Amino acid sequence: MGPNGEQVGIVSIHDALKLAQEADLDLVEVAATARPPVCKLMDYGKFKYESAMKAREARKNQAHTIIKEIKLRPKIDPHDYETKKGHVVRFLKAGDKVKVTIMFRGREQSRPELGFRLLQRLAEDVTELGFVESQPKQDGRNMIMVIGPHKKKAEAKAEKAAARAQRGGEEPSAGEEPSAQEG
Numbered sequence: 001m002g003p004n005g006e007q008v009g010i011v012s013i014h015d016a017l018k019l020a021q022e023a024d025l026d027l028v029e030v031a032a033t034a035r036p037p038v039c040k041l042m043d044y045g046k047f048k049y050e051s052a053m054k055a056r057e058a059r060k061n062q063a064h065t066i067i068k069e070i071k072l073r074p075k076i077d078p079h080d081y082e083t084k085k086g087h088v089v090r091f092l093k094a095g096d097k098v099k100v101t102i103m104f105r106g107r108e109q110s111r112p113e114l115g116f117r118l119l120q121r122l123a124e125d126v127t128e129l130g131f132v133e134s135q136p137k138q139d140g141r142n143m144i145m146v147i148g149p150h151k152k153k154a155e156a157k158a159e160k161a162a163a164r165a166q167r168g169g170e171e172p173s174a175g176e177e178p179s180a181q182e183g
Contacts (some may be wrong), residue, residue: 010036067146069099072113081118085125092129093148095156102143115143123147140157 004039011019020027020041031038063178068091091098102115119136126147133148137160149156 016041065097066098067099069101071101071103072118073103073105074111074118075107076118085122088122088126088147089129091154092126092147094160095149095152097133097149098130098147100145100147104141104143109141112138112143119143119145 007015008019016039016129023041023042026044028040028042028044029037030040043129068087070088070091072081072084076084088098088100095098100119102113102118104112108114116136123132123145128150130147130149132145134146136145151159
């Protein structure tokens with residue numbers, strides 16, 4: 001291909017190098033396995049720079065998976081359980097994975113079924129937001145389960161931004177009271 005992207009046709013290597021030199025461009029082999037090999041006249045430095053910039057943009061836009069951890073005990077108070085469940089719900093809504101750890105101490109280690117039941121109950125309570133990615137398993141003095149969100153981190157961020165924009169657009173006018181749902 002020529003400097004402006006036009007087809008030049010089959011040209012000898014010597015002529016192709018001469019064309020590249022005249023246009024002050026590089027001769028880059030695009031398809032080496034083709035017969036005859038396909039080459040392109042381009043500014044290779046500019047090409048590498050643009051591809052690096054595209055790669056950087058792609059990395060910037062990708063969502064990083066974060067694993068949040070919540071620690072519980074088998075004999076947890078109902079109110080404390082609700083608080084911890086609220087944290088799990090918040091993490092799942094944000095699109096993060098949650099690692100739930102139950103710590104056993106002393107004689108509690110002889111009753112792992114208590115921890116298993118607690119993890120099952122938590123999984124049932126958050127089924128609409130997430131799913132059990134790894135089933136509960138005993139790991140020494142701890143029992144661990146991982147819950148993954150149904151929606152991706154990027155989707156959760158977009159949804160949150162849309163909700164914020166919608167709230168920003170619904171400012172009460174001078175004579176109106178703000179609604180009880182806001183804030």
